[in-house]
Amino acid sequence: MVQHTGEIVAGAPVRAERAADTWVPLYRAGALCAGLAVVCYAVALVIVATTTAPPTSGGASVLAFVDAHRTEYIVRQLLWLVPSLFLMVVFLALAVALRVESRSFAAIAGLVAVTSWAVSFAWPTTGDGSLAMVVLSDKLADASTAVERAPFVAGAEVLIALNDVPAVIGVLQTLGILLISLLMLRGTFGPGVAWLGAVTGALGIVAEVLRPVLGWAYAFYGLLLFAWLVWVAIALWRHASGDTLG
Template sequence: MKPGASAGPDLSWQPLYRIGGYAALVFVVLVLVPVALVFAAPLPPTQGRAVLEYIAANRAVYLVELVSFVGLAVPALLVFGALAVALSRVNKALAAVGGLFGIVSETIALALGSSPQSLHGGLVVLADSYAVAGTDAERAGLIAAAEALIAATNAVSWGGILTAAGILVLSLVMWQGLFGRALAVVGLFAGVLGVVSEALRPLIGPAYLVYGLLLPLWFAWVGWKLLKIGAANRAPAP
């Protein structure tokens, strides 16, 4: 069968499509929660001493942001898996590659347990130690450790690049058929912009937010499409 020749997705996978659709909605919620918290507390700073003092003063907000940004990798795994299966009848090879990129990227994000917004679980431990440190030498060592963690967290992320690459490849499949050209265009733009933004993240500063805003839009749109497929009536057996 040629790529794009199939009329639609394999409906025997409808439960997976529904799971992927709901997972996409969870992803969007986990993005919106930290955004809403910006109004409750300032963004985490990017310097060692400042971030340790910030965590001490805004511990609950910081933990919610950390859990949200790192935890969104879990629903993203399900979305990439469901989307790859849904697109497999359009182009099996590209759908598999795009799904693999996405799944591997989110696995890396979970393994690292960090996010590019100066969020890392290790900083919470360092902040606790900093609060009870008795000497300037102890505090200096903790600040140095915090700065090292922040530098690693905000550096170029191969996981982030793979996420954008997965979106790009899967959107190329959408362009060939299924899910509509409009979503394909958004995904292609988000994928290209994401690869560039992740590769140049230490240099572009706030411009990274453009890609950050496109991500929840793409996931929400994909989730809606997956839910529609998951709820479609299956053709009766001949």
């Protein structure tokens, strides 16, 4: 009877290690996705800095710009939008990795973070424009009278306004970063990445709320986010390799 009990106890760590190993592909996928998100954002910033910016007002002017710079505009919007998919994987991986600290907290933080990035696909603007502008631009080009063009210009005006409005989605995204980072403070990934994430999340909430009045100062939050994602990519890869498993 004693021997049988010993076998169960001795086998428990082995089973636990095997269970942990089943999540290794997710951790590595999260690490790769964090890196890909940074690359997309970096390329988007290069395009923003080196190309002509779209007009920030006037629906007709914006649609004319989109028509004249169609490919560039589409690429620019996709580079801001596609990272949302990558970041869903990143935060899912983090939530799973951090479940050993607190299953409830990890579930809540993961739900807020993953959902907020998923919902960004349903939001009509990226903060730098909208793919819907391309459709409106095509419709405007096909219209032959001022009456036919009016609805498409009005639609563009609505999208311009939405770009300037603080989105609840942005606040939830930064809240997700803050919650995940607070859970990181318990030691799974080390204090450095945890504190950087906490600062990024806290400042990000303020930045999202005040985005219409911050102007270029909003980019400071973006730089913190890039730095944190690079660190997360490294931390998740090391976690998958067993460096931080325990």
